[in-house]
Amino acid sequence: MASPLITARRMIITPAGSPTRVVSPGYVRVVDGVIAEAGEGRPNATPDADLPDGLLAPGLVDLQVNGFFGHDMVDADEAGWRTVVSRLPETGVTAFLPTFITAPVGTQAAALQRARDLLPGLPDGTRVLGVHLEGPFLSEKRKGAHNAEYLTDPAPGAIKTLLETGLVKLVTLAPERDGALDAVRTLTEAGVLVSVGHSDATAAQTKAAADAGARMVTHIFNAQTGVHHRDPGVAVQALIDDRLSPGLILDLHHVAPEVAELVFRAAAGRVVLVTDAAASAGMPPGTYELGGEPITMPEQGPPLRADGTIAGSGLRLDEAVGNAIGLGIDTAAAVDAATRVPADLIGRPDLGRITPGAAADLVWLGPGHRALATWVNGQKLFGGGS
Template sequence: MASLLITAEQMILTPAAGPHRVVSPGYVRVADGVVIEAGEGRPEGAPDVHLPDGLLAPGLVDLQVNGYFGHDMVDADEAAWHTVVSRLPETGVTAFLPTFITAPVRTQADALLRTRDLLPGLPPGTRVLGVHLEGPFLSEKRKGAHNAAHLTDPAPADIATLLETGLVKLVTLAPERDGALEAIRALTAAGVLVSVGHSDATAAQVAAAADAGARKVTHIFNAQTGVHHRDPGVAVQALIDERLSPGLILDLHHVGPEVATLVLRAAAGRVVLVTDAASAAGMPPGTYDLGGEPITMPEQGPPLRADGTIAGSGLRLDEAVGNAIALGVDPAAAVDAATRIPADLVGRPDLGRIAPGAAADLVWLGPDHRALATWINGQEVFGGGS
């Protein structure tokens, strides 16, 4: 039985119920890829790995990754997939949802089929939890970097086509589109997480979406109606509705630090940190691809389309955790927003926590909160924990 004992001067521990807490010191014992014991203090026996500083945390879970390391996920070939899943552990991410942006439904369905065929041959690395479809059921008024020519209403036949592969785990849509509430009910019944996004909806329309089963809001304050004292929109409902988990791109460009602080305080315990990473992430300045359209990665800031529209991000998820902590969020809560909360939203209570029975997906975050080592199923896939 393969075993591993890691001790850490600071560690996240996940109670049976409720959010994470930080213990100092702490330890985790692993057997055959699963956590069999985790606790506060120093265990019996010499550790296989001791982490003298930083923080041992659950592996990070990113629900919105359009691309990374020069590759756009929607048309990535086998070599590109190998690169992404092999290298995402460098950022502390141990599970993710590749995200396909707006395209004709048939094109998306074909991309899902290609992905289904590629997944069994991937090397050890970041887990692929399914696919996030961001569009094409979005608002033309809030399209962001999406191609308006392909935006459409969610017809039942289209929903059925996209669900056929069984890979769809999350769908972002605009609830004000014709047929959207029926689509939310159908997707929810199929076990798919529905997120409100790229939407011109009122707060009341978002509440109706939550009534129908929606449980998330895609990149709060970006490409959606916001806060108006007489005309509240998507962002307001995301902040006040306990049923909804707002996704937050915490690169401090998509949302300014003051507004990010508002989100983190108003929706404490519900926020999901995401990267919305584009193919330019992890790459030097230059021209890259997002959903078939060119984007430019500048020296500073997020990638842009030719018209100046922000097109995804170059954010690392460990960096987002560090940014939350720098804004005053408790470290345990910041890690929670990038681990347990997103894992639970997509129905994976075995991920995003350090607790007996959970998968031994772990990350050593250094004093600057950047990943120094990453384990998946108890196997080190990045770094040099010692």
């Protein structure tokens, strides 16, 4: 039985029961798509791949991808899904949650059914972990790029309809809406990760959502109440509540560098780097769609709606990791925020780490932290390297 061996000058490792750390050098041996050995040093064997520079890291896990490479996931056809799944390894992402933004519940349910039917026919590529529903249970006051016409309360019947396909793994909602706390409990009991987002909630209301089972905050500081010394909001609770993992769009446009550093310092070990990528990601400047609405990708900065509202991002997750490291964030902490932390949140402890028994999902990040090669289940799906 073949046991491919990869050696690297620098490597991220998560030993059982120990924190994630950087080792130099390091090695990984893969058997049947699973990591059989991982450690520090160089084994007495000729490697199948020797990575002379950069960093070998776990495959990146993105919990918020609205679209990429010209395709909006909510209404993409099979060809669009095939493109995204087969090309996301170029960005170092080996597992993701396609994200469907606000639409009528019936429209979202139909989109979930289409996704369920086409998933079995997708090619080898980035794992689809389920679907993230970002809405329609959001605040009109904090709607961002979402269509206010379709925002609604999370009635029990709506929740039941959306759960029928079994694909929903993450739901972003505003906990101040009528029935929201009951919805958090129902979703949590169904094994769905609940995230507070697009919300006008107070810190106390956000705490109540965490008490009910919410475990994440969607793109902290964006489209939510923030930090005020007499009127604390969602962002404050996200930073101080150890039960909550703040998602962070680290494109240096959605959140200022100093604020991103604050998030990493205040919520150490809990930050989740996400892209919130729109269909314009990976594409030249032009007009694209997000949730059926036109958005414009400029020469610089994130995509925008016609009224100037930021509409997702053009960010790559490997770029977000590089941005974090560029801000002085510890390398292991920056990588953890795009690997182990999101994998654990979504209930996939077999992903997001280099340790024996984990899936052999790996990415070789070059000196500039761009993906140079990507493996899923030990199979190289992108890049060079011998």
